[in-house]
Amino acid sequence: METSPESSNSPVEHVSGITVRLAGDSGDGMQLLGTQLTNTSALAGNDVATFPDFPAEIRAPRGTRAGVSGFQVQFAAEEIFTPGDTLDCLVVMNPAALVTNLADLRKGGILVVNEDGFNEKEFKLAKIDKNPLEDEVLESSYRIVKVSMTKLTREAVSELGLSVKIADRCKNFFAMGLVYWLFGRSLEPTLRFIQDKFGKKPDVAQANESALRAGWAFGETTEAFGVSYRVEAAELEPGTYKNVMGNQALAWGLLAAAHRSGKELFYGTYPITPASDILHELTKYKNFGVRTFQAEDEIAAVGATIGAAFGGTMAVTASSGPGIALKAEAMGLGMMVELPMVVINVQRGGPSTGLPTKTEQSDLLQAMFGRNGESPLPILAPQSPGDCFDVVQEAWRLAVECMTPVMVLSDGYIANGSEPWKIPDVASMDPIVVHHPDAPGDADEPFLPYMRDENLARPWAIPGTDGLMHRIGGLEKEDGTGNVSYDPANHQHMTDTRAQKVALVAERIPEQEVFGETEGEVLVVSWGGTYGACHTAVSRCQRAGLTVSHAHVRYLNPLPRNLGDLLKSFKTVLVPELNTGQLRMLLRHQYLVDCIGINKVQGKPFTVTELVEAIRDQACIGKDCTVVDQKLKIRVG
Amino acid sequence: MNLPVLKAADFASDQDVRWCPGCGDYSILAQMKKVLPTLGVPREKIVFISGIGCSSRFPYYMNTYGMHSIHGRAPTFATGLKATRPDLMVWVITGDGDALSIGGNHFIHALRRNVDVNIVLFNNRIYGLTKGQYSPTSGEGQVTKSTPMGSIDHPLNPLSVALAAEATFVARSIDAHVKHLEATLKRAAEHKGTSLVEVYQNCNVFNDGAMSYAQDRTQRPENTIELEHGKPLIFGKDRDKGIRMVGNRLEIVRTADVPADDLLIHDEKTLDPTQHFMLSRMRHPEFPEPIGVFRDVQGIATYDDQINDQVAAARDAKGTGDLQQLFNSGDTWEVA
Ligand SMILES: Cc1ncc(C[n+]2csc(CCOP(=O)(O)OP(=O)(O)O)c2C)c(N)n1
């Protein structure tokens, strides 16, 4: 049977966007399925946003609720900024996946169930006493389609004579075929993927392909669904696109920064979720002059990074909260010796080991103040997976211009999420100018390693340069000479100078942009990975008639020079964060403006709905919001 | 190229040296300044990286590049620098507390990676800079400021640790034995791969005389044994005693009592570290303590060579990376 959207004979319904979640046991291959669906949808021209969500354990107990792994993707014919709140379609492979995910499926949504995964043994593992599929509410609330996926997959691959174990591993491809049929997706990209990935094992490749086609054929031939859905291409800015994950975009941004500054990249790190993928990605690019160093711990990683920076290399280190805590002392040294480098924190749920695979924004104050002594550093935060590419380049630019370590705060949500990314034209990228002083013409003139330029940056004189021999270190330096100094007035001066240097960065970063009016009732101020949810929530509120504006802050230290005035131009300032109020504390402290927090620490991103409700509640204080509420109702949910 | 001939004084920085008068660190500084001009490496190509401690002030006194880093971590800075700048000669200056307490982790990992840096460990068996607490090399029962009833820690033997990590160059010398120290530093500099030189260093303020059995000129011949590659282990003022191996242990014999070929012959080049390890276990007062080069094995790949070789190999295989090509690779689509 022909298996392409064009060959389908079933009725088709056109919709503007779909949110799907694929959920199963950690071993069921849901992440792979999700990634494939995302790529295929992006290739079809949809805007996409994803939210993979998986347990911290590699082999979490099979069949249990703790072992459920999910992948959510929204694909749409319009620009979208989040992976969606409520699900239009939920695919579950076992009872545990059903009970842990059903609450997010909208009423009337499509529920696809692998019936073969529902038996007494599985109920026990999922700690439920009766078959949830027999619940009548299920039938009346959702459009439930039960498919015998395991059995149908075995049949589809039976000719290949594989073991049952191997045959059963293909059932995620069966599910994929079915989902592709349901949303009119082409099988071609995934067929190519199967060849790339399993080409060396032809029988496995064949089995996966057969399962994929069988899933498609099942959708086409049974009447179970009635209709299938189509989402047209989105109107994105013209250009060539590809789908990128946050950590990948970040790694590529580092390559671009190295390229723009004519440097080779040194990356020192120690494995930690969710930052490790940056290492896995960068280590592929040795032919770009990348040297990756997997150190014995995070202290060694940052130490080697500072050593490489001293030698004149573009040096970067990354970790997550616990590792950043270990790096703190050396980061203080990096600040003191005033060498350029980028320190990346892909934040995860804290404190301590916390929630390694879940997202949170609770390391902002650590980045600001988590070192001994007065040790300010510039801090930037990307707002989406693709933005990681730009932000790390900007971090390197500032590091070089100011001769300082610069921190980047990504998070697990951005790191693992993906979105379409417009491929930049490398030839037209601006250079990042790096200057290393040469040997002095006049040998009698002493070299001053702590002489400063207009940015208060000192010269980046590197070993190997005749006549510029100098010693750096963590003891307080004498202004100019850099010699050890215990002089009280000098310490005051140097402390002030280092602070001033970071403050001056505000002159060389853009002013804060605002979405909506630049003064008025309510301003929502957000940072980092919550951009998509905040932006979507604010635009929904605007469309419902609320006067709400949005400022998403990418430069967290120093804050943009116009931000204080901006905050003061609004009656109410709302600060949504996935922490207990860290940016809010900084804004209040710096501008003496009251800010109201919208805070959540559940290891999960904001939903648009909860933000809309929180914004509405504040914006409607003392007002009649009946009309607004009616409009919001229509759009919410 | 004709390099200008440098003298020891050319390696002195303009900073006043601030160790206590009589400290063993002075001698190590002096011997280093003597050795460097003999190596043919220009000053600007030399970098000293230290941790924290009295000993770690060393880089400030050298007219080379230098970094006084943080406590215990000097090998990490050196690793990053050497990996990216293999053209530089990198020295690590560390103390017994710096290298073996807080920095124990980095110490073993630098050695096992065989980064081509030279580590000089100033062992005064005390924390000098923090004013006299016991260190990981202080003896059992040693009374210090933090051990008024005597230390109950079992001391760590830095050379045994280094050999367990299969360091490719392991040596010991003594601050007061200046010629020996100079020669040992030179050997360390010439070795490709990580070199470790433990130097017995007197802290005359907080642990004076702790190693006088080896430092004192008159006691040294009886209490130390100078290792020489290919030569039998003989010691004593009258060179009348030697070391031989009986079964799997070492014992002291009178040379007059045994045939000459009974004595253990030192082989610093053998890959198997077992015999080097046995030498490292010889401790005063049961044995004379070996000084000199325990181990100097060649031909083991260095970390810095390999990290750079991989870059070169990747470029050979794939060509120098092209960013635009990378960005355009895989699945892409056009939006008109
Ligand atoms: C993180 C940190 N912890 C503690 C100290 C305090 N401290 C400085 S030097 C030192 C011990 C130095 O002993 P050693 O390495 O033997 O050097 P020495 O002074 O004897 O040469 C300590 C504990 C510090 N500087 N940094």
Ligand code: SF4
């Ligand atoms: S305290 Fe001891 S080790 Fe430190 S400088 Fe004085 S004598 Fe030397």
Ligand SMILES: [Mg+2]
């Ligand atoms: Mg000491």
